Amino acid sequence: MRNTASFLIVVGFLILWEISARIIDKAFILPSPLQIFIRLWELKEVLFLDHLPITLLSIVMGLTLSIILGTAIAVWMSLNSSVQRAIYPILIASQMVPVIALAPIFVLWFGYTIWSKVAVAVLITFFPITVNTFDGLSSGNKDNEELFLTMGATKKDIFFKYSIPMALPHFFSGLKVAVTLSVIGAAIGEWLGAQAGLGYFSRRMMTQFDGAAVFAPIIVLTFVGILLFICVTHLEKRMLNWRTKS
Structure with a gap:
């Protein structure tokens, strides 16, 4: 029912x-949707073969570095309250x-x-990963941690077997x-300074007053974002299937 409502909207x-x-x-x-999709079809080879791979590489590299930096x-x-007090305001200021x-x-x-x-x-992606992961690592119950300690668990055991599973949903x-x-x-970076990529192509078409060609890369970027979101959601369900079983 909800999918039908979304489709109708x-x-x-x-x-x-x-x-x-x-x-x-x-x-x-303001090109019409029909004009945009016709132009998208006409430019499919240029967009999907020449520019999309470059944009995808920027997205994947940025996400990978953000995951490494944000989780670290x-x-x-989470392990050092002094570090938290020193770094957390800087994280907020960076945004x-x-x-x-x-x-x-x-x-x-970087040229x-x-x-x-x-x-x-x-810069745009590491903040939500950092903040949400930190909140997850900090969401553990202290009474449970003390219980684990009295049962002979080490702090390493508590971190890997309790804190990390608690943090994964976050x-x-x-x-x-x-x-x-x-x-x-990635689109902003390409729009402001690049020699290839979907954002660059959209900006170049704007200088030629080709409205449909300006929107065509935006449509592709939208579907890329939706596809990435679906992939992460699927991965989340696979890794956190214990939540539905419990």
């Missing part, structure tokens, strides 16, 4: 968009600076290489947010 939105675009009749400003910082903060303002700086530092896009993706919650943000981060 999307269809209704597309119909309204199509009608509005035909009334305005300025495709370089979260574990460090106060607009990414759109830092992206040109990354281009200045028009993939690393400027990866840096933007990391980690996946952060990861589901991060995968969608990684697409945005």
Whole structure:
């Protein structure tokens, strides 16, 4: 029932968009969904063979580094309260600076290489992973931990057999947010400084006043984000199947 409602909302939105675009009749400003999908089909080889792999590489590299960096910082903060008090405010402050303002700086530092896009993706995605993982590691019951200690468990045992399983649902919650943000981060990085990629292609088409071609890469990026979210959700169900069995 919910899927049917979502489908009807999307269809209704597309119909309204199509009608509005035909009334305005300025495709370089507001192309219709039909025009966009026709242009997407015409540009499929350029988008999917030339630009999509570069954007996917930026997304995967950014997510990988964010997972490594975010979980490492979260574990460090959970094990040391002094580190938590020192680093947590810095994490918050890092999200106060607009990414759109830092992206040109990354281009200045790394040039028009993939690393400027990866840096933007990391900056945007590591925060939800770090915060959610830290919350998960800190969500354990102290009484349970003391019980484990009295039963002969070491702190290492408690961390790997109690804290980590408790943190995994929180980690996946952060990861589901991060995968969608990684697409945005890669696109922003390519939009502001790149020689290839879907974001770069969209910006290039804007200079040619090809409205449908500007939207076409955005449609591809949207489906990439949805697919990544579905993959993470599937992985979460596979790794956390013990929650449904208990």
